[in-house]
Amino acid sequence: MFCEKVTELIRELQRSSDGQLPAFNEDGLRQVLQEMESLYEQNQTDVNEAKTGRSDLIPSIKLRHCCLLRNQRCITAYLYDRLLRIRALRWEYGSVLPANVRFHMCAEELQWFSQYKKSLASFMRSVGGGDGLDITQDMKPPKSLYIEVRCLKDHGEFEIDDGTVILLKKNSQHFLPRWKCEQLIRQGVLEHVVS
Amino acid sequence: MSDALSDDGSDINQDDSQEDVIMTPAELIAKLEEAWLNEKFSPELLENKSEVVECVMEQLTHMEDNLQRVKKGDAKASVHRMEIDRIRFMLSSYLRSRLQKIEKFFPHVLEREKSRGEGDPSLLSPEEFAFAKEYYANTETYLKAVALKRMPPNLQTVDMLKAVPEPCLDSFVFLRVKERQDNILVEPETDDQREYVVDLEEGSQHLMRYRTIAPLVSSGAVQLI
Numbered sequence: 001m002f003c004e005k006v007t008e009l010i011r012e013l014q015r016s017s018d019g020q021l022p023a024f025n026e027d028g029l030r031q032v033l034q035e036m037e038s039l040y041e042q043n044q045t046d047v048n049e050a051k052t053g054r055s056d057l058i059p060s061i062k063l064r065h066c067c068l069l070r071n072q073r074c075i076t077a078y079l080y081d082r083l084l085r086i087r088a089l090r091w092e093y094g095s096v097l098p099a100n101v102r103f104h105m106c107a108e109e110l111q112w113f114s115q116y117k118k119s120l121a122s123f124m125r126s127v128g129g130g131d132g133l134d135i136t137q138d139m140k141p142p143k144s145l146y147i148e149v150r151c152l153k154d155h156g157e158f159e160i161d162d163g164t165v166i167l168l169k170k171n172s173q174h175f176l177p178r179w180k181c182e183q184l185i186r187q188g189v190l191e192h193v194v195s
Numbered sequence: 196m197s198d199a200l201s202d203d204g205s206d207i208n209q210d211d212s213q214e215d216v217i218m219t220p221a222e223l224i225a226k227l228e229e230a231w232l233n234e235k236f237s238p239e240l241l242e243n244k245s246e247v248v249e250c251v252m253e254q255l256t257h258m259e260d261n262l263q264r265v266k267k268g269d270a271k272a273s274v275h276r277m278e279i280d281r282i283r284f285m286l287s288s289y290l291r292s293r294l295q296k297i298e299k300f301f302p303h304v305l306e307r308e309k310s311r312g313e314g315d316p317s318l319l320s321p322e323e324f325a326f327a328k329e330y331y332a333n334t335e336t337y338l339k340a341v342a343l344k345r346m347p348p349n350l351q352t353v354d355m356l357k358a359v360p361e362p363c364l365d366s367f368v369f370l371r372v373k374e375r376q377d378n379i380l381v382e383p384e385t386d387d388q389r390e391y392v393v394d395l396e397e398g399s400q401h402l403m404r405y406r407t408i409a410p411l412v413s414s415g416a417v418q419l420i
Contacts (some may be wrong), residue, residue, distance in 0.1 A: 028220060033345050040347035072350050075342050083334065087298070112337040119329040126322040127290065133252065135294070144281040145273055179280060187358040 002067040003091070006032045006074040010147060013081055021085050024106040029075065036071050039064045086113050090120065091136055137182055147178045149190040158184075220254055224282065227251050231289040236419035237368070238405055239362040240296045240304055241412065245320040252288050256277060297327050300362055302355035305331060331355070350392055364406040371400050374416040381407060 010030045016022050043064045050057045086109060087096060095117050102110065125132040155168035160180055168174070169185075173193065184190045200206050218226075225347040230244045265272045297304055298318070305327055308319060319327060335355070343351045381403065395401065398419070411417045 028199065029342065033342070036346055036350070068347065068350060072343075072346060072353070073358075076338055076353055079338055079341055080334070083337065106341070108337055108341045111340075112333055115329070115333045119326050119333070123294070123326045124320050126325075127252065133283070133287065133290070135290045138280070138284040141284055142277065145277055145280070179283075189319040 002035065002064075003070050003074070005035060006071050006078070009078045010074055013078060019085055019088055020102050021082065021089070021101060023104045024082070024109065026106065029078075032071055032075060036068055039068050039071075043068075076108065082109065083112060087116060090117060094136070094183060094187065095121070137179065139182065142178060145177060146175050147181070148175055148193040149181055149185065150172065150174075150193050152191050153189060155189045157185070211367065218250070223247065223254065227282070227285055228288065229287050229415075229418060231292075233291055233419045234292050234356070237409075238364060238366045238368075239409075240293065240318055242316055242318055243293070243323065246272060248286065249319075251282065255286075258261075273386050293323065294326070296362070297323060298330060300359065301327050301331050301334075302359050303361055306356060345390040356377050364404075364409065366405055367402055368405045368408075369400065369402050369420045370408060370412075370417045372397055372417050376411065376416060379407065379411075385402060 004026060009025055009048060012022055012028075014060055045062075046057045046061050050061065069168065086105065089101060090113065093101075097113070105113070124135055127133045127135070136191050150173045151168045151170050154170050158168050158180075159165050160177060166174060168189070180187075181190050185192055226244070226247050229240075230247055234241055258275065262272055262275055262279070265275075304318065308317065308324065308327075311317065317324070338353065339351075343353065372395040373396045378392050379395055381391045381393055395417070408417055412419060
């Protein structure tokens with residue numbers, strides 16, 4: 001059956017529906033493109049025959065053309081959905097992606113990501129004049145100024161606004177300004193201790 | 196929440212309230228809050244409020260500067276610091292929801308920008324416009340490079356306007372009325388001929404289809420909640 005492989009691609013994304021990025025299915029993509037190529041070639045020959053008067057071929061030409069359109073649509077949906085997931089990663093992890101995620105992306109996706117990163121950065125820099133505003137911070141409404149955090153791994157020295165430098169060592173606990181550690185919490189360096 | 200916000204905003208910034216003609220910081224923050232809520236709850240992108248954003252950014256820098264001068268351990272300082280945090284959250288959240296809508300509807304947003312008349316105000320701020328254009332180009336290039344250019348010759352383009360869904364203007368929104376409105380048509384395209392018309396009292400709250408009240412949102416007569 002036509003279009004079966006491309007639905008498989010879409011299903012693959014749907015199965016990992018919680019925003020996870022499965023590995024880029026280069027092989028599946030190539031197979032779909034091959035299918036499209038052969039459909040197209042068959043259509044070309046049939047169209048030439050139909051021109052010489054064989055009108056009984058027209059329904060099958062139409063069918064193949066529909067399959068081609070469907071394949072195209074599904075492939076773009078597959079690729080676009082992956083882009084949306086990659087975009088979400090930028091907001092979650094910051095501009096440097098963890099290696100295991102990058103491993104699942106193809107070269108062009110990495111390129112798209114770095115371009116997106118650039119666009120976003122220049123947008124944030126230009127907000128309101130001056131030095132701009134990092135809108136990937138402050139994701140939740142602030143409840144309190146300081147929060148208690150525990151270090152999950154060694155991070156080294158860390159400077160807070162008033163110039164004090166603290167050493168973030170594994171398993172140490174600190175009482176820090178919330179706006180300073182949001183990013184580190186999302187990166188998994190710190191953990192918010194709720195008692 | 197809004198009262199507390201604006202009061203604090205005004206007393207730390209009294210010195211620079213004169214330079215921006217008539218708006219006090221309290222009014223400015225109220226404006227930001229209004230724009231933020233409207234943007235958050237409306238299904239489509241609203242007109243940009245870049246003057247408000249710029250003024251709030253200025254205020255924030257001022258407040259930060261003022262805080263630097265306060266001596267350590269002052270109780271007032273932490274109240275103001277909290278205030279800054281809240282305002283910054285509102286501002287970021289506002290810009291974020293705009294950016295999300297731009298990304299979600301980018302072909303439509305750009306199309307509207309293109310078809311806009313000379314004198315009409317732009318939906319997008321210059322920065323947002325640049326972002327939207329880059330996003331469009333980037334996504335198009337990507338699709339071309341990975342798949343489209345390897346497809347048969349008659350299938351190498353995708354009409355983005357058709358492929359990306361439009362904002363759903365028929366979704367329902369909660370709203371509070373700020374200025375009394377008479378004779379609002381609720382169901383313009385129902386089958387039975389009788390038109391269904393309501394009056395919106397000032398201060399009353401409603402749940403309505405966004406499409407019918409969209410002009411009121413942009414004129415500021417109602418507030419989405």
